[in-house]
Amino acid sequence: MPSAIDIIWIGVGCVSGMLAVIHFEAWRVRRSESLQLTLSVLAVTVAGSAFLELAALRASTVADYAFAYRWANALSLPMVVATVMLVLSVSAGRRRLAAVVILTRAVATVANFSSGDSVGYKEFTDLRLIVTPWGDTVSGPIGQLNPWLAVGMASNLLLLVFLGDAMHGLFRRPPSPDRSRRLRIVGGVLAFATVVIVYSVSVIVLGAPMPIAVAPHYLLMLLIVGRELGSELARSADLAAALRLSESSLHETRRDMELAERSGGLALWSWRPGSDEIALSDAGRSMVGLRPGARFTHEEQCQRLEPDDHPLIRDLLAKVLNGEAEQLKAQLRVRLSGGQLRWLAVFGNATRSDAGNLIELHGVAFDLSEQGELDEQFKAVVGASPTAMLLVAEDGRILMANESAMQLTGYPRDELLGRSIEALVPEESAHGHPAHRRVYSAAASQRRMSPRRDVMLRRREGTRVPVEVALNSVTIHGNAFVVAAVTDLRERLEKELEIANQRNMLAHMSRVALLSELSGSLAHEINQPLTAILSNAQASVRYLDRPQPDLVEVKEGLIEVIESAKRAGEVIRRLRAMLRNDPPEMAMLDVNVAVKDVVRIVRSDLIECGVGYSVQLDEGLPMVLGDQVQLQQVLINLINNACDAMDGTGRGKHLRLSTGKAEGGVVLGVSDSGQGIPEADLARIFEPFVSSKADGLGFGLALCTTLIEAQGGRIWATNNPDVGATFHVLLREYKNDRAE
Amino acid sequence: VVSNGSAQVAGGQEKLLVVYVVDDDDAVRGGIARVLRSAGVTVRAFESAARFLDEVEQAENACILLDLTMDGITGSQAQETLNERGISLPVITVSARDDFDTRQRAKSLGAKMFLRKPVDDQALLDAINWVLNPRQGV
Numbered sequence: 001m002p003s004a005i006d007i008i009w010i011g012v013g014c015v016s017g018m019l020a021v022i023h024f025e026a027w028r029v030r031r032s033e034s035l036q037l038t039l040s041v042l043a044v045t046v047a048g049s050a051f052l053e054l055a056a057l058r059a060s061t062v063a064d065y066a067f068a069y070r071w072a073n074a075l076s077l078p079m080v081v082a083t084v085m086l087v088l089s090v091s092a093g094r095r096r097l098a099a100v101v102i103l104t105r106a107v108a109t110v111a112n113f114s115s116g117d118s119v120g121y122k123e124f125t126d127l128r129l130i131v132t133p134w135g136d137t138v139s140g141p142i143g144q145l146n147p148w149l150a151v152g153m154a155s156n157l158l159l160l161v162f163l164g165d166a167m168h169g170l171f172r173r174p175p176s177p178d179r180s181r182r183l184r185i186v187g188g189v190l191a192f193a194t195v196v197i198v199y200s201v202s203v204i205v206l207g208a209p210m211p212i213a214v215a216p217h218y219l220l221m222l223l224i225v226g227r228e229l230g231s232e233l234a235r236s237a238d239l240a241a242a243l244r245l246s247e248s249s250l251h252e253t254r255r256d257m258e259l260a261e262r263s264g265g266l267a268l269w270s271w272r273p274g275s276d277e278i279a280l281s282d283a284g285r286s287m288v289g290l291r292p293g294a295r296f297t298h299e300e301q302c303q304r305l306e307p308d309d310h311p312l313i314r315d316l317l318a319k320v321l322n323g324e325a326e327q328l329k330a331q332l333r334v335r336l337s338g339g340q341l342r343w344l345a346v347f348g349n350a351t352r353s354d355a356g357n358l359i360e361l362h363g364v365a366f367d368l369s370e371q372g373e374l375d376e377q378f379k380a381v382v383g384a385s386p387t388a389m390l391l392v393a394e395d396g397r398i399l400m401a402n403e404s405a406m407q408l409t410g411y412p413r414d415e416l417l418g419r420s421i422e423a424l425v426p427e428e429s430a431h432g433h434p435a436h437r438r439v440y441s442a443a444a445s446q447r448r449m450s451p452r453r454d455v456m457l458r459r460r461e462g463t464r465v466p467v468e469v470a471l472n473s474v475t476i477h478g479n480a481f482v483v484a485a486v487t488d489l490r491e492r493l494e495k496e497l498e499i500a501n502q503r504n505m506l507a508h509m510s511r512v513a514l515l516s517e518l519s520g521s522l523a524h525e526i527n528q529p530l531t532a533i534l535s536n537a538q539a540s541v542r543y544l545d546r547p548q549p550d551l552v553e554v555k556e557g558l559i560e561v562i563e564s565a566k567r568a569g570e571v572i573r574r575l576r577a578m579l580r581n582d583p584p585e586m587a588m589l590d591v592n593v594a595v596k597d598v599v600r601i602v603r604s605d606l607i608e609c610g611v612g613y614s615v616q617l618d619e620g621l622p623m624v625l626g627d628q629v630q631l632q633q634v635l636i637n638l639i640n641n642a643c644d645a646m647d648g649t650g651r652g653k654h655l656r657l658s659t660g661k662a663e664g665g666v667v668l669g670v671s672d673s674g675q676g677i678p679e680a681d682l683a684r685i686f687e688p689f690v691s692s693k694a695d696g697l698g699f700g701l702a703l704c705t706t707l708i709e710a711q712g713g714r715i716w717a718t719n720n721p722d723v724g725a726t727f728h729v730l731l732r733e734y735k736n737d738r739a740e
Numbered sequence: 741v742v743s744n745g746s747a748q749v750a751g752g753q754e755k756l757l758v759v760y761v762v763d764d765d766d767a768v769r770g771g772i773a774r775v776l777r778s779a780g781v782t783v784r785a786f787e788s789a790a791r792f793l794d795e796v797e798q799a800e801n802a803c804i805l806l807d808l809t810m811d812g813i814t815g816s817q818a819q820e821t822l823n824e825r826g827i828s829l830p831v832i833t834v835s836a837r838d839d840f841d842t843r844q845r846a847k848s849l850g851a852k853m854f855l856r857k858p859v860d861d862q863a864l865l866d867a868i869n870w871v872l873n874p875r876q877g878v
Contacts, residue, residue, distance in 0.1 A: 520837045520839055521837075523836060523837060523838070524809055524835075524836035524837045525836075526836075527836035527837075527856075527857045527858060528765050528767070528768055528836050528857065529767060530857070530858040531768045531771060531772070531836065531857040531858035531859060532765075532767035532768050532770065532771040533771070533858070534771070534858040534859070534860070534861075535768075535771030535772050535774065535775040535858070535859065535861065536770070536771040536774055536775070538775050538778075538860070538861040539771070539774035539775035539777070539778040539861070540778075542775070542778035542779060542861070543778050553774070553777075553778065556774075557771075557774055560767060560770055560771060560774070563767065564767045564771070567767065603809075603811070604809045604836070604837060607809050607810065607811065607814055608809065608837065608841075608842070
C-alpha cells in the first residue's frame with residue numbers, strides 16, 4: 001500500500017515531466033516562444049528534484065540520503081537559472097542582479113560537490129525519522145552544517161531580492177492587461193520561491209521535523225505560470241482564428257478585385273511617401289507595359305509616363321502630400337515600348353495617420369485607351385497647330401506646351417515645362433503679371449478673353465516677338481487651368497507693313513495722276529494770288545512814281561501783296577503735301593477743313609465743267625482720326641467720279657458735298673445728279689478693275705476703299721431718292737484715349 | 741510807255757473812261773482795281789456776275805474786264821447774257837486758267853481780248869486802250 005508521500009512526490013514528478021513535454025512541444029511549434037523552453041527546463045528539474053527528494057525521504061542509510069540530497073541540491077542551479085530566465089523573459093527584473101543570483105548559486109553548487117557531503121551539511125551523521133501530519137514516516141538528516149551553506153542562503157536571498165525588484169519594476173509601469181499578466185507570473189514565482197526558501201531554512205537550519213519539499217512547491221508555481229501561459233495560448237488561438245477569418249475575407253476581397261481587374265480592366269496601385277516604387281497589381285503592370293512581378297520603380301515611372309504629364313503628377317502628389325487634397329484623380333499617358341500611347345484614368349485615396357501625415361496613397365487605375373486615342377488625335381492636331389498652345393496651372397507654371405510653343409519661345413521642352421509663364425513676359429511687365437493672372441482667373445472662369453494684339457513675348461535668348469494672345473479658362477478634375485493660344489504676329493505684321501507700303505505707294509502715284517488731271521485747277525489756284533500780288537505791287541510802284549507819291553495807297557497795296565503772298569504759300573504747301581510721298585500720318589483732323597481745302601482745289605474745274613456745287617457742312621462735328629492728304633485724295637477722286645457720272649446726262653449738273661455726325665464718327669457725302677448706279681453694282685463698284693467708264697481702269701474706288709479702311713473708316717454708295725447717287729465716307733471719331 | 745498809255749487813256753477821250761472789273765476773288769479784284777486806279781482809270785468793281793449784270797448798261801468809253809472762273813454765274817454765262825441783252829461793251833476776259841478751250845469759248849462769245857493771270861499792268865492798260873480804240877492800236 002503506497003503512502004501519501006509516495007503518491008504526492010511521484011505525482012509531482014510525473015506531472016512535472018508531462019509539463020516539461022508539453023512546454024517543450026509548445027516551444028518546438030513556436031521557436032520564438034523561448035519562455036516555453038524555459039518552463040520545459042524548469043519542469044524537467046522539478047521532476048528530477050521530485051524523484052531525488054523522494055529517494056532521500058525513503059533513504060534507509062546515511063549514504064543513500066547523502067547521495068540523493070546532494071543531487072537534489074545540485075538541481076537547484078538549473079531551477080534557479082530557469083526561474084530567473086522565466087522572469088527575464090516576461091521583461092521584468094534586472095539582468096545584472098539575475099547574473100549575481102546565478103553566480104552565487106553556481107558557487108553554492110560547486111561547494112555542493114567539493115565541500116563535505118553537500119552544501120547544506122558538511123557531514124551527515126545519522127538519519128532521523130519524521131512522522132508527517134498524515135501519519136507517514138520519512139527520513140530526515142542529522143549532521144553538521146556546512147559553512148558554504150551561507151553562500152546558498154545568500155543565493156536564495158538574492159533570488160528573492162531579484163524577484164522583489166522585478167515586481168517593483170512592474171508595479172511602476174502603467175497599468176495594462178499585459179502588466180497584470182506579468183505581475184501574476186512574477187508574483188507567483190516570488191510567492192512560491194519565498195515559501196520554498198523559508199521552508200528549506202526551517203528544515204535545514206532550524207531542524208524543523210518536516211520532510212524536504214522543494215519540488216511540490218515548485219510544481220505549484222509551474223502550474224500557475226503554465227495557466228497564465230495557457231490563457232495566453234488561448235488568446236493567441238483566438239487571434240489566429242480571427243486572423244484566419246480576416247485572411248479568408250481578405251482573400252475574398254482580393255479575389256473580387258482580381259475579378260474586377262480581369263473583367264473591367266481595373267488595376268490596383270499603392271504608394272507610400274518616401275518610397276521609390278509604386279506597388280501595382282499584375283493588371284496594373286501590364287497596363288504600364290511591365291512584366292508580371294516587375295517593380296514599378298521611379299526610374300521606370302520616368303521612362304514610361306509621358307514627360308508632359310510629369311508636372312501634372314508632381315502637382316497632384318504635392319497637393320495630397322501637404323494635405324490639400326484627400327483624393328487624386330488624373331488622366332495620365334503611358335508610352336508603351338512600341339511608341340504607342342495609352343491613356344489611364346487614375347483614382348487614389350489618401351490614408352493618413354492621426355497626426356494627418358500621409359501613410360499611404362492607394363487606388364485604382366483603368367485603361368482609357370479608346371477615349372485616349374481620340375484625345376490623342378486631338379492632341380496631335382493641337383501639337384501640330386501653328387498656334388503656340390500652353391497649359392498653365394493656377395500658380396503660373398507651364399504644364400503642357402506644343403511644338404509651336406517651343407519654337408516660338410526658343411525653350412526646349414524640358415526647360416519650358418514647369419517654368420513660370422512670367423519667364424515669357426517682357427521684364428518690364430513681368431512684375432505685375434501674376435496680379436493680372438489672379439484677376440483673370442478670379443473673373444473669367446469660363447469667359448473667353450478676346451485676343452490681345454499689343455503683347456510682346458520674351459524669347460529664351462531675350463529677344464521679343466509681337467504676339468496675339470487668347471486665354472481660355474478650363475477646369476480639369478476640379479483644378480483650374482488656363483489655356484493660352486499665342487499667335488506669332490511677326491509674319492502677319494510684316495505682311496501688313498508690306499501691304500501698307502504698297503498701298504501708300506499706289507496712293508501716291510494716284511495722287512500725282514490726280515493732280516496732273518487737275519493741273520488747270522491748280523494753275524488757277526496759284527495764279528489767283530500771284531495776280532493779286534503783281535497787280536498790287538505794280539499799283540504801288542505807280543503811286544510811288546507820282547510827283548506826289550500816295551503813300552497811303554502804297555501801304556494798302558503792299559498789305560494786299562503780303563496777304564496774297566501768304567495765300568500763295570498756303571496753296572504751294574497744300575500742293576506739296578499732295579505730291580509728297582510721305583507715309584500717312586494718323587492724326588486728329590477736322591473733316592470740314594479737309595472739305596474746304598478740296599473745294600478750293602477742284603472749284604475752278606467744277607466751274608469749267610459746268611458743274612454747280614453746294615457745300616453743306618455741319619459745324620458741330622467731332623474731330624476724326626485719319627490722314628488729311630489721303631482723305632482729300634479720296635474726296636477728289638469721288639468728286640471726279642461724280643463729275644464723270646454727270647457728263648452727258650443732259651440734266652443740270654449738280655454736286656453736293658456734305659458732312660454730318662454719324663454713329664462712331666463723322667460721315668461725309670458726295671452726291672451727284674447723274675444717272676445713279678444699278679442696284680446690283682452698288683457693292684461691286686468698290687472692287688478693283690470694275691469701272692463704269694469706258695476709259696477707266698476701275699482703280700479709283702478700290703483705292704479709295706483701301707485708303708479709308710486703313711484709317712479705320714468705311715466707304716459705301718447709295719442711290720439718291722430723286723436723281724444720282726451719293727458716296728458716303730465714314731471716319732472714326734478721334735478719341736484722346738486710343739485704347740478700346 | 742506806261743505814262744504814254746495812261747496819257748492816252750486818260751487824256752485821249754473826252755468822256756470819262758470806265759472799266760468794269762468783274763471777279764469773285766477779292767484779292768484779285770482789289771489788285772486789278774488798284775493798278776487801274778493808279779493809272780488814272782475809273783473802276784467799277786463787282787464781286788459777282790449777277791451784281792454786274794444788274795448794273796451794267798450800254799455806254800461810250802467803257803469796257804469790261806471779266807473773270808471767267810466764278811461761282812454762280814460764270815464769266816461765259818455773263819457774256820451770253822450781255823449778248824442776249826445787246827450790250828456791246830468790249831469784253832476782255834481774264835482767266836487764271838490758260839487752256840485752249842477756255843480761250844476758244846471766250847472768243848466765240850465775243851471777247852475782244854483774252855488775258856492770262858497774272859496780268860502785267862502795261863499789258864492790261866494796252867489791252868484796254870486797244871479794245872476802246874482799235875484803230876489806234878498797237
